[in-house]
Amino acid sequence: MKINFAKIEKKWQSKWEKSKAFEVKEGGKKEKYYVLEMYPYPSASGLHIGHAFNYTIGDIYARFKRMQGFNVLYPMGYDSFGLPAENAAIRGKSHPKKFTEDAIKNYIKQQKNLGLSYDWSRMVECHKPDFYKWDQWIFLKMFEKGLAYKKEAPVNWCSQCNTVLANEQVKDGRCYLHEDTEVEIKHLDQWFLKITKYADELYEDIEKLKDWPEDIKAMQKNWIGKSQGTDIYFKLEDSEKILSTYTTRCDTIFSVTFLAVAPESPLVNELVEGSDREKEVKEFSQRLAKESFADRINEEKEKEGIFTGRYAINPVNNEKVPIYVANFALMYGSGVVMCDAHDKRDFRFARKYDIPLKFVISEDGEELDAMREDYAFVNDGILFNSGEFSGMNNREALPKMANWIEKNKWGKKTINYKLRDWLISRQRFWGTPIPIIYCDGCGIQGVPEKDLPVKLPDNIKFTSKKNPLIGCSKFMDVKCPKCKGKARRETDTMDTFVNSSWYFLRYCDAKNEKAIFDKKKIKHLMPIDIYIGGREHATGHLIYCRFYTKFLRDIGLLDFDEPAVKLFNQGMVHGPGGEKMSKSRGNVVMPEVVSEKFGVDSVRLFLVSTGGPDKNRDWSDKGAEGILKLIEKVIDYASKWNAGKSSAKVEHKVNKGVKEITEDIENLKYNLAVIKLRGLFGSLEGEMAKKDLESFVKLFSVFCPHVGEELWSRIGGKGFVSLSDWPKCNEKKINEKFDKAEKAVERTVADILNILKIVSKGELVYVYVLPNELENYSAEEIAKRVGKDVNVFAVNDKKKYDPENKSKKVKPGRPGIFVE
């Protein structure tokens, strides 16, 4: 049977669209459920099969929850600001808006073709002024609270992007968009968002994310990098100036023999100002500070440093220790490190520059001379030469020593974070303009709310990689909102990750012109119940959106702490050979191509059938073909089905199927659900009740919505199957004896066939079973399967025919068999 899938798909897609089947109805009594996939960047090359997989996972869940009676919000939108569109515009001497909107159109078409049940009426596109207006609005709220600020700082610069990047966008010292481009460090005046204000809450609340994957949580913890330690104050030998150093190992304080200062620290200049070493140290530090990031984080790289000529006093023992500038000291904590013999790096560095070393910990507390050893002692052990703490285990002593240091005012217990403030300014055009005005008289001014949005100009020339806003007088020239005098606009735009930090809120009230959203609507629809997307956003987007949520809560707009209850990371779809898909390998699978070949429903069902949705999988035409055959069989079955009464066995199968498949879908074990669906299909009978077949079609339809609707209408279902009620399991109809009997027959059939294979001329088959198992063995059923006449006897049947006494062999669950 040749089925025209394309026709079926178009038919139902347009019916869904016309009837607005999937639009959220507001104000009903239904409980809400918010299913969200991370919105895509609309690239010119269109959706690939990985997107299709991602969206299929969400769509199945949305359909499932909708049928279960939830008011499901399942929206889609586009992360439509970003560099590729701008670069394309430069190449094509056009406007990025054109590229972007063309790409979006194509995405929408592709997504509709996949049968995704989005509520399109809530679409957000972040390049539209009615969206980015609210980016600017949030920015101004942060600006008011001092959370958006401008400062000069060493920042990451990508020469390919021609802009600065956030720390989260630098991987291994390289740009996240250009793996071949090393990030340079530049000192520039830039806008930051003070995410560090929330560092502790972002860290501690990870505990609340019960339904987030462990690895994402671990990555976030690692990224935020909370550590408990002690600031210890070292006074300069010859002045009152205090150097504060941060350590998590204050148990080694008696071992300290020098301090190291980060080369980029402003302290360096201060320490050598006016000294005879000034020139040498400054030059050396500048060279170190300029080293590329990739170089600096290379552990193999030789430690380098230079003596500043200055000394500091260790507060606990008044020892005088030299201060070095060293490349292994980072701008973390205060940028000053106390160095000792119990750290690998410090040890190596000291050896190189002939700085004395001394141990204060050994295995057994016996004195150990660091000068006579070749390696740092990094293990835990017993303290010695450590004043009143000598003789104690160093780990046990550590908190006591911290208290002791604090009590004597030599330092203070401190918590440090690796998380840095979020650098959001970008020296590019295609992003949200930062709503700031510079006035020579009044300084930095926020754009008044009534003047929002600050729009990107449409008429603009892209001539080079330079931000075209610079020098664009109709954009830049503006009156100061305070003194009305001449002023100029900020020309930097915002990182695109700003848009994605809150877009999920806008879906709840996408068309609101008066406010960012209606609090009541948010209250009903948020938080996101399941958020589906890639693992790569672990330390970027997924931290930023948590930060935004907490900020918006603090200004009274939200009453929850976390944006997403459950996070789900889908696996990657690889090429047929298991290789990563890429243009250069030529193994990219496009959804429209395979959909044309196998039908959309086959593609969807195949994608979710080969393994748990969180696992990687390989695309396989063979696999999709197998699924296509299954779908054809289902259609064929439905066309031959006769309405009637279901057998008890079918009722058992359907109800058990409903129960198990519901559970599997709920737990996102789609692969198991598909297996059980296959099994259930295999046990449907030619004549059965409409209600039972309907249950099957409902289960089937969340995976294969087009064929599902088609079957539904053919068997006389009312309305859309997509909007029908999810089947309920009637436990009373479940009777395991049917499964037992089935297994018994299957085994017996296999045995008989094996025997027949060997004896070759058998015509009559006799099966001997235990009397209490007799009901499991239907002679008719077995005969049908083996194609021979079959007689079934209970072993205690006096009239049985058993010339070779095979009934002697019978055991529970194992019949005796005789063939002649």
Add this chain to the structure above:
RNA sequence: GCAGGAGUAGCGAAGUGGUCAAACGCACGGGACUCAAGAUCCCGUCCCUUAGUGGGUUCAGAGGUUCGAAUCCUCUCUCCUGCACCA
């Protein structure tokens, strides 16, 4: 180095204390149907044995807990992912 995850048949993948280790799919082999091929249907694919029934080995490796372990604990190996000169 730190962190998270994983290791089950040729492959993908179920199974997370006992009732069954390997469901299901793919691949491969055999059979039925057919002039033939394809499609379809049936059977088989750890080892030994038996006309099927029977016995044994096995869940990366080694120990351990338990009456009982793929499953829990310890150590080791391998792979993936992320972070990493963070003091």
